Amino acid sequence: MSTPQGLARQGPQQLSDRHPAQLADVLERVLDKGIVIAGDIRIELLDIELLTIKLRLLIASADKAREMGIDWWQGDPFLSRNAREREGLEGRLKALEEKVGLDGEAQEDQ
Protein backbone atom coordinates (compact mmCIF):
# COMPACT_ATOMS: atom_id res chain seq x y z
CA MET A 1 0.00 0.00 0.00
CA SER A 2 1.40 3.37 -0.94
CA THR A 3 -1.04 5.64 0.83
CA PRO A 4 0.93 8.65 2.02
CA GLN A 5 -1.54 9.78 4.66
CA GLY A 6 -1.16 9.16 8.35
CA LEU A 7 -4.03 6.87 9.07
CA ALA A 8 -4.62 4.21 6.46
CA ARG A 9 -8.13 2.80 6.33
CA GLN A 10 -8.58 -0.38 8.22
CA GLY A 11 -11.66 -2.47 8.78
CA PRO A 12 -13.17 -3.21 12.17
CA GLN A 13 -11.86 -6.78 11.98
CA GLN A 14 -9.78 -6.68 15.10
CA LEU A 15 -12.58 -7.48 17.48
CA SER A 16 -14.62 -9.57 15.08
CA ASP A 17 -15.77 -11.84 17.88
CA ARG A 18 -17.35 -8.94 19.75
CA HIS A 19 -21.11 -8.74 19.86
CA PRO A 20 -22.27 -5.54 18.12
CA ALA A 21 -24.35 -4.51 21.13
CA GLN A 22 -21.09 -4.13 23.01
CA LEU A 23 -19.88 -1.37 20.71
CA ALA A 24 -21.76 1.19 22.76
CA ASP A 25 -20.02 -0.18 25.85
CA VAL A 26 -16.63 0.13 24.14
CA LEU A 27 -17.27 3.73 23.08
CA GLU A 28 -18.50 4.73 26.54
CA ARG A 29 -15.26 3.55 28.05
CA VAL A 30 -12.59 4.32 25.49
CA LEU A 31 -13.82 7.87 24.76
CA ASP A 32 -14.83 9.01 28.24
CA LYS A 33 -12.79 7.01 30.75
CA GLY A 34 -9.15 6.11 31.26
CA ILE A 35 -6.06 8.12 31.97
CA VAL A 36 -5.66 11.39 30.10
CA ILE A 37 -2.27 12.82 29.17
CA ALA A 38 -2.23 16.48 30.11
CA GLY A 39 0.02 19.42 29.44
CA ASP A 40 2.92 19.93 27.08
CA ILE A 41 3.71 16.23 26.78
CA ARG A 42 0.43 15.60 25.00
CA ILE A 43 0.24 16.02 21.26
CA GLU A 44 -3.02 16.69 19.46
CA LEU A 45 -3.24 14.65 16.29
CA LEU A 46 -5.71 16.19 13.86
CA ASP A 47 -6.73 12.78 12.53
CA ILE A 48 -7.43 11.48 16.00
CA GLU A 49 -9.32 14.59 17.01
CA LEU A 50 -11.46 14.37 13.90
CA LEU A 51 -12.26 10.74 14.65
CA THR A 52 -13.09 11.52 18.26
CA ILE A 53 -15.53 14.25 17.32
CA LYS A 54 -17.21 12.06 14.73
CA LEU A 55 -17.61 9.35 17.33
CA ARG A 56 -19.04 11.77 19.87
CA LEU A 57 -21.63 12.75 17.30
CA LEU A 58 -22.39 9.08 16.72
CA ILE A 59 -22.60 8.14 20.34
CA ALA A 60 -25.60 10.39 20.93
CA SER A 61 -27.61 7.92 18.88
CA ALA A 62 -25.65 4.80 19.77
CA ASP A 63 -28.48 3.12 21.63
CA LYS A 64 -30.83 3.52 18.73
CA ALA A 65 -28.05 2.55 16.37
CA ARG A 66 -27.22 -0.62 18.27
CA GLU A 67 -30.66 -1.94 17.45
CA MET A 68 -29.74 -1.66 13.80
CA GLY A 69 -27.13 -4.37 14.17
CA ILE A 70 -23.59 -4.82 13.13
CA ASP A 71 -23.51 -2.18 10.38
CA TRP A 72 -24.85 0.60 12.54
CA TRP A 73 -21.84 2.84 12.13
CA GLN A 74 -21.78 2.67 8.34
CA GLY A 75 -24.62 5.10 7.68
CA ASP A 76 -22.62 8.08 8.93
CA PRO A 77 -25.71 9.23 10.86
CA PHE A 78 -24.04 12.42 12.01
CA LEU A 79 -24.70 13.82 8.56
CA SER A 80 -28.42 13.12 8.64
CA ARG A 81 -29.47 13.73 12.23
CA ASN A 82 -30.36 17.20 13.35
CA ALA A 83 -29.81 17.32 17.10
CA ARG A 84 -29.31 20.92 18.15
CA GLU A 85 -26.80 20.04 20.86
CA ARG A 86 -24.45 18.82 18.19
CA GLU A 87 -23.99 22.18 16.54
CA GLY A 88 -20.96 22.98 18.64
CA LEU A 89 -19.30 19.69 17.78
CA GLU A 90 -20.17 20.03 14.13
CA GLY A 91 -18.67 23.48 14.07
CA ARG A 92 -15.45 22.11 15.51
CA LEU A 93 -15.52 19.26 13.03
CA LYS A 94 -15.94 21.64 10.12
CA ALA A 95 -13.11 23.86 11.33
CA LEU A 96 -10.85 20.83 11.64
CA GLU A 97 -11.83 19.48 8.25
CA GLU A 98 -11.07 22.81 6.65
CA LYS A 99 -7.74 22.78 8.39
CA VAL A 100 -6.80 19.42 6.91
CA GLY A 101 -8.19 20.16 3.46
CA LEU A 102 -11.39 18.13 3.61
CA ASP A 103 -13.70 21.09 3.14
CA GLY A 104 -16.37 20.30 0.57
CA GLU A 105 -15.74 16.57 0.40
CA ALA A 106 -18.12 15.82 3.21
CA GLN A 107 -20.90 17.70 1.42
CA GLU A 108 -20.64 15.82 -1.85
CA ASP A 109 -22.82 12.96 -0.82
CA GLN A 110 -25.74 15.09 0.22
Place this chain on the structure above:
Amino acid sequence: VTVSAPQETAYYVYGVVPRDQGLPPLEGVGLDVEFAPELIASGPLAAVASRIRVRSAEPVELDAEDAVARVLAHEAVLERVLETAEAVVPFRFGSACAEEADVVALLEAREEELVEALARLAGRVELGVKAYVDPVRVADAVCDGDDELAALRAEIASVGEGTAHLRRKQLDHRIAESAALERARVATALHRRLAATAVASCTNPLPEAASGLQPVINGAYLVERTDEGAFRRGAADAAAEHGAFGLRIDVTGPWPAYNFVGVDG
Protein backbone atom coordinates in the same frame (compact mmCIF):
# COMPACT_ATOMS: atom_id res chain seq x y z
CA VAL B 1 -0.58 21.47 23.67
CA THR B 2 0.97 21.19 20.25
CA VAL B 3 -1.38 21.10 17.28
CA SER B 4 -0.54 19.22 14.09
CA ALA B 5 2.81 17.53 14.51
CA PRO B 6 5.48 18.45 12.02
CA GLN B 7 7.33 15.12 12.42
CA GLU B 8 6.71 11.87 10.57
CA THR B 9 5.50 9.72 13.45
CA ALA B 10 4.22 10.19 16.97
CA TYR B 11 3.76 7.77 19.86
CA TYR B 12 0.26 6.64 20.65
CA VAL B 13 -0.18 5.40 24.22
CA TYR B 14 -2.71 2.63 24.97
CA GLY B 15 -1.96 2.05 28.60
CA VAL B 16 0.62 1.32 31.26
CA VAL B 17 1.76 -2.03 32.70
CA PRO B 18 4.38 -3.03 35.30
CA ARG B 19 7.84 -2.89 33.71
CA ASP B 20 8.59 -6.61 34.02
CA GLN B 21 5.28 -7.57 32.44
CA GLY B 22 6.26 -8.38 28.85
CA LEU B 23 3.79 -8.21 25.99
CA PRO B 24 1.79 -10.84 24.12
CA PRO B 25 2.32 -10.88 20.31
CA LEU B 26 0.67 -7.71 18.98
CA GLU B 27 1.60 -7.71 15.30
CA GLY B 28 -1.24 -6.39 13.17
CA VAL B 29 -3.09 -4.96 16.17
CA GLY B 30 -3.24 -1.27 16.93
CA LEU B 31 -4.09 2.10 15.48
CA ASP B 32 -1.50 1.94 12.74
CA VAL B 33 -1.03 -1.62 11.48
CA GLU B 34 2.47 -0.73 10.23
CA PHE B 35 3.70 -0.44 13.79
CA ALA B 36 3.06 -3.09 16.44
CA PRO B 37 2.66 -1.86 20.01
CA GLU B 38 5.83 -2.04 22.08
CA LEU B 39 6.91 -1.28 25.63
CA ILE B 40 8.57 2.00 26.58
CA ALA B 41 9.95 1.55 30.07
CA SER B 42 10.81 3.97 32.84
CA GLY B 43 11.44 3.03 36.45
CA PRO B 44 8.93 0.37 37.59
CA LEU B 45 6.56 1.17 34.71
CA ALA B 46 6.22 0.54 30.99
CA ALA B 47 3.89 2.25 28.55
CA VAL B 48 2.19 0.12 25.91
CA ALA B 49 2.68 2.41 22.93
CA SER B 50 3.00 2.27 19.18
CA ARG B 51 4.35 4.61 16.59
CA ILE B 52 1.65 6.16 14.50
CA ARG B 53 2.10 7.94 11.18
CA VAL B 54 1.15 11.56 11.33
CA ARG B 55 -0.77 13.14 8.50
CA SER B 56 1.36 14.39 5.63
CA ALA B 57 0.32 16.47 2.62
CA GLU B 58 -2.32 14.14 1.15
CA PRO B 59 -5.66 14.57 2.92
CA VAL B 60 -7.75 11.49 3.63
CA GLU B 61 -11.40 11.42 4.51
CA LEU B 62 -11.99 9.42 7.64
CA ASP B 63 -15.60 8.42 8.13
CA ALA B 64 -17.48 7.07 11.10
CA GLU B 65 -16.52 3.53 10.17
CA ASP B 66 -12.83 4.40 10.35
CA ALA B 67 -13.45 6.09 13.65
CA VAL B 68 -15.09 3.00 15.13
CA ALA B 69 -12.30 0.80 13.73
CA ARG B 70 -9.73 3.01 15.42
CA VAL B 71 -11.46 2.89 18.80
CA LEU B 72 -11.81 -0.88 18.51
CA ALA B 73 -8.10 -1.07 17.71
CA HIS B 74 -7.31 0.83 20.92
CA GLU B 75 -9.52 -1.54 22.87
CA ALA B 76 -8.14 -4.65 21.08
CA VAL B 77 -4.60 -3.83 22.16
CA LEU B 78 -5.62 -3.40 25.79
CA GLU B 79 -7.72 -6.58 25.79
CA ARG B 80 -4.80 -8.59 24.40
CA VAL B 81 -2.53 -7.13 27.05
CA LEU B 82 -5.10 -7.84 29.76
CA GLU B 83 -5.17 -11.53 28.77
CA THR B 84 -1.62 -12.03 29.98
CA ALA B 85 -0.91 -9.03 32.22
CA GLU B 86 -1.50 -8.97 35.93
CA ALA B 87 -2.73 -5.40 35.52
CA VAL B 88 -3.02 -2.67 32.94
CA VAL B 89 -3.92 0.98 33.43
CA PRO B 90 -5.98 1.97 30.37
CA PHE B 91 -5.51 5.36 28.73
CA ARG B 92 -8.26 7.30 27.01
CA PHE B 93 -8.57 7.23 23.23
CA GLY B 94 -6.38 9.80 21.53
CA SER B 95 -3.49 9.87 24.01
CA ALA B 96 -0.31 10.59 22.06
CA CYS B 97 3.14 12.08 22.54
CA ALA B 98 5.48 13.51 19.92
CA GLU B 99 8.63 11.68 21.01
CA GLU B 100 9.59 8.54 22.89
CA ALA B 101 11.29 10.82 25.42
CA ASP B 102 7.92 12.45 26.13
CA VAL B 103 6.40 9.04 26.92
CA VAL B 104 9.25 8.44 29.37
CA ALA B 105 8.69 11.90 30.86
CA LEU B 106 5.01 11.08 31.25
CA LEU B 107 5.81 7.86 33.15
CA GLU B 108 8.24 9.74 35.39
CA ALA B 109 5.86 12.60 36.11
CA ARG B 110 2.97 10.33 37.06
CA GLU B 111 4.89 7.39 38.49
CA GLU B 112 3.30 7.50 41.92
CA GLU B 113 -0.26 7.60 40.60
CA LEU B 114 0.37 4.88 38.00
CA VAL B 115 2.17 2.53 40.40
CA GLU B 116 -0.68 2.92 42.88
CA ALA B 117 -3.26 2.20 40.16
CA LEU B 118 -1.42 -0.93 38.98
CA ALA B 119 -1.25 -2.23 42.55
CA ARG B 120 -4.96 -1.59 43.03
CA LEU B 121 -5.91 -3.29 39.74
CA ALA B 122 -3.63 -6.33 40.04
CA GLY B 123 -5.56 -9.55 39.47
CA ARG B 124 -8.79 -7.65 38.95
CA VAL B 125 -10.95 -6.80 35.96
CA GLU B 126 -13.83 -4.47 35.26
CA LEU B 127 -17.25 -5.93 34.49
CA GLY B 128 -19.99 -3.76 33.03
CA VAL B 129 -23.66 -4.17 33.89
CA LYS B 130 -26.62 -2.70 32.08
CA ALA B 131 -30.03 -3.73 33.37
CA TYR B 132 -33.44 -3.00 31.91
CA VAL B 133 -37.03 -3.57 32.97
CA ASP B 134 -40.14 -4.00 30.86
CA PRO B 135 -42.22 -0.86 31.61
CA VAL B 136 -45.51 -2.65 30.89
CA ARG B 137 -44.75 -5.37 33.40
CA VAL B 138 -43.63 -2.81 35.97
CA ALA B 139 -46.92 -0.94 35.52
CA ASP B 140 -48.87 -4.19 35.95
CA ALA B 141 -46.87 -5.11 39.04
CA VAL B 142 -47.38 -1.64 40.51
CA CYS B 143 -51.18 -1.88 40.08
CA ASP B 144 -51.33 -5.44 41.39
CA GLY B 145 -49.55 -4.38 44.54
CA ASP B 146 -51.73 -1.33 45.26
CA ASP B 147 -55.47 -1.74 46.00
CA GLU B 148 -56.26 1.89 45.26
CA LEU B 149 -54.56 1.79 41.86
CA ALA B 150 -56.16 -1.55 41.06
CA ALA B 151 -59.61 -0.09 41.88
CA LEU B 152 -58.90 2.99 39.73
CA ARG B 153 -57.86 0.74 36.86
CA ALA B 154 -61.01 -1.35 37.18
CA GLU B 155 -63.17 1.78 37.28
CA ILE B 156 -61.61 3.15 34.09
CA ALA B 157 -62.03 -0.16 32.32
CA SER B 158 -65.74 -0.20 33.19
CA VAL B 159 -66.68 3.27 31.89
CA GLY B 160 -66.56 4.77 28.40
CA GLU B 161 -63.53 6.26 26.67
CA GLY B 162 -64.59 9.94 26.89
CA THR B 163 -65.73 10.08 30.50
CA ALA B 164 -62.66 8.23 31.72
CA HIS B 165 -60.15 10.67 30.23
CA LEU B 166 -59.38 12.64 33.36
CA ARG B 167 -59.33 9.56 35.58
CA ARG B 168 -57.07 7.84 33.08
CA LYS B 169 -54.58 10.71 33.19
CA GLN B 170 -54.67 10.57 36.96
CA LEU B 171 -54.02 6.84 36.88
CA ASP B 172 -51.17 7.17 34.37
CA HIS B 173 -49.54 9.79 36.57
CA ARG B 174 -49.83 7.63 39.67
CA ILE B 175 -48.48 4.58 37.86
CA ALA B 176 -45.54 6.56 36.44
CA GLU B 177 -44.65 7.80 39.93
CA SER B 178 -44.85 4.35 41.48
CA ALA B 179 -42.99 2.78 38.56
CA ALA B 180 -40.12 5.26 38.92
CA LEU B 181 -39.94 4.37 42.61
CA GLU B 182 -39.93 0.65 41.80
CA ARG B 183 -37.15 1.11 39.23
CA ALA B 184 -35.08 2.98 41.78
CA ARG B 185 -35.68 0.17 44.29
CA VAL B 186 -34.64 -2.47 41.76
CA ALA B 187 -31.56 -0.48 40.78
CA THR B 188 -30.49 -0.02 44.39
CA ALA B 189 -31.04 -3.67 45.29
CA LEU B 190 -29.21 -4.81 42.18
CA HIS B 191 -26.27 -2.48 42.64
CA ARG B 192 -25.86 -3.47 46.30
CA ARG B 193 -25.97 -7.13 45.43
CA LEU B 194 -23.42 -6.81 42.59
CA ALA B 195 -21.18 -4.48 44.58
CA ALA B 196 -20.99 -7.12 47.32
CA THR B 197 -18.97 -9.36 44.96
CA ALA B 198 -16.79 -6.44 43.81
CA VAL B 199 -13.87 -4.56 45.37
CA ALA B 200 -15.06 -1.25 43.89
CA SER B 201 -18.08 -0.08 41.96
CA CYS B 202 -19.55 2.97 40.28
CA THR B 203 -22.63 3.92 38.30
CA ASN B 204 -22.76 5.89 35.06
CA PRO B 205 -25.59 7.78 33.33
CA LEU B 206 -28.35 5.53 32.01
CA PRO B 207 -28.53 4.83 28.29
CA GLU B 208 -31.62 5.85 26.35
CA ALA B 209 -34.60 3.52 26.50
CA ALA B 210 -34.45 1.13 23.56
CA SER B 211 -36.80 -1.46 22.06
CA GLY B 212 -39.40 -1.21 24.82
CA LEU B 213 -36.87 -1.67 27.60
CA GLN B 214 -36.39 0.89 30.34
CA PRO B 215 -32.81 1.08 31.65
CA VAL B 216 -32.48 0.95 35.43
CA ILE B 217 -28.75 0.73 35.94
CA ASN B 218 -25.48 1.30 34.10
CA GLY B 219 -22.80 0.14 36.47
CA ALA B 220 -19.14 -0.80 36.44
CA TYR B 221 -17.64 -3.23 38.94
CA LEU B 222 -14.02 -3.98 39.72
CA VAL B 223 -13.95 -7.70 40.40
CA GLU B 224 -11.24 -10.22 41.34
CA ARG B 225 -10.64 -12.39 38.27
CA THR B 226 -11.42 -15.41 40.43
CA ASP B 227 -14.83 -13.92 41.30
CA GLU B 228 -16.02 -13.31 37.76
CA GLY B 229 -18.09 -16.51 37.70
CA ALA B 230 -19.71 -15.74 41.03
CA PHE B 231 -20.45 -12.19 39.89
CA ARG B 232 -22.15 -13.41 36.71
CA ARG B 233 -24.16 -16.00 38.64
CA GLY B 234 -25.27 -13.29 41.06
CA ALA B 235 -26.46 -11.15 38.15
CA ALA B 236 -28.39 -14.06 36.66
CA ASP B 237 -30.00 -14.83 40.03
CA ALA B 238 -31.00 -11.19 40.45
CA ALA B 239 -32.62 -11.19 37.00
CA ALA B 240 -34.63 -14.27 37.98
CA GLU B 241 -35.71 -12.71 41.29
CA HIS B 242 -37.09 -9.65 39.55
CA GLY B 243 -38.74 -11.70 36.83
CA ALA B 244 -42.07 -9.94 37.48
CA PHE B 245 -40.53 -6.75 36.07
CA GLY B 246 -39.06 -8.55 33.07
CA LEU B 247 -35.61 -7.61 34.35
CA ARG B 248 -32.87 -8.14 31.80
CA ILE B 249 -29.23 -7.90 32.85
CA ASP B 250 -26.39 -7.62 30.34
CA VAL B 251 -22.97 -8.29 31.85
CA THR B 252 -20.02 -7.23 29.66
CA GLY B 253 -16.30 -7.72 30.03
CA PRO B 254 -13.80 -8.45 31.33
CA TRP B 255 -12.70 -4.90 30.48
CA PRO B 256 -9.51 -3.04 31.23
CA ALA B 257 -10.50 -1.04 34.32
CA TYR B 258 -11.42 2.20 32.51
CA ASN B 259 -13.88 3.17 35.22
CA PHE B 260 -11.39 2.71 38.04
CA VAL B 261 -8.47 4.87 36.99
CA GLY B 262 -7.97 8.61 36.76
CA VAL B 263 -9.27 11.46 38.83
CA ASP B 264 -12.37 9.80 40.25
CA GLY B 265 -10.99 6.24 40.17
